[in-house]
Amino acid sequence: MAEPLADRVIKRIGQAAELYHRLVVLVAPAGAGKTAALQDVHERTAAPLINVNLELSLALLDLTERQLCTYAHILERRHRRHVDRLMLYWTSEPRKQDALMVLPYDPKRAEEAGRYFDETVRRIQAREFAVATPPEPGICMECDLRMLCRSEGIITGAD
Numbered sequence: 001m002a003e004p005l006a007d008r009v010i011k012r013i014g015q016a017a018e019l020y021h022r023l024v025v026l027v028a029p030a031g032a033g034k035t036a037a038l039q040d041v042h043e044r045t046a047a048p049l050i051n052v053n054l055e056l057s058l059a060l061l062d063l064t065e066r067q068l069c070t071y072a073h074i075l076e077r078r079h080r081r082h083v084d085r086l087m088l089y090w091t092s093e094p095r096k097q098d099a100l101m102v103l104p105y106d107p108k109r110a111e112e113a114g115r116y117f118d119e120t121v122r123r124i125q126a127r128e129f130a131v132a133t134p135p136e137p138g139i140c141m142e143c144d145l146r147m148l149c150r151s152e153g154i155i156t157g158a159d
């Protein structure tokens with residue numbers, strides 16, 4: 001009888017601890033039980049279970065909404081076009097009905113966005129690049145700056 005997937009993953013994690021590159025990638029066809037196996041690993045090892053795509057999307061959504069509010073504000077001011085909603089289209093979704101996301105447009109959010117961007121520019125000009133609180137490890141794992149942050153001691157651990 002084949003060894004359960006969760007047992008194999010736990011074994012691989014143990015082996016990876018000895019290696020320089022500690023990434024374990026679980027690849028299997030759809031319906032093979034990857035999600036259930038990872039849930040099982042999470043419950044048995046108490047390792048955090050992070051949906052990286054979801055976390056990244058949530059972290060970026062606020063920024064995207066601010067950006068869209070700014071565009072809407074510009075459209076209203078420059079072209080006198082009324083904007084009543086913001087629409088996002090997630091290009092990686094295979095089904096059109098899952099790809100479209102509609103957000104309400106609140107002009108107050110455009111003012112907040114303006115203040116947020118002004119503050120960001122001020123911090124860049126003042127060379128304030130310190131990361132006070134790093135995000136979830138799963139987000140850093142996907143970030144192109146992780147080697148720099150690791151060498152600066154902002155984050156710890158290896159890939």
Ligand code: SF4
Pocket residue numbers: 131134135139140141143144145146147149154155
């Ligand atoms: S690796 Fe550094 S820059 Fe990238 S998300 Fe983590 S803390 Fe931020």
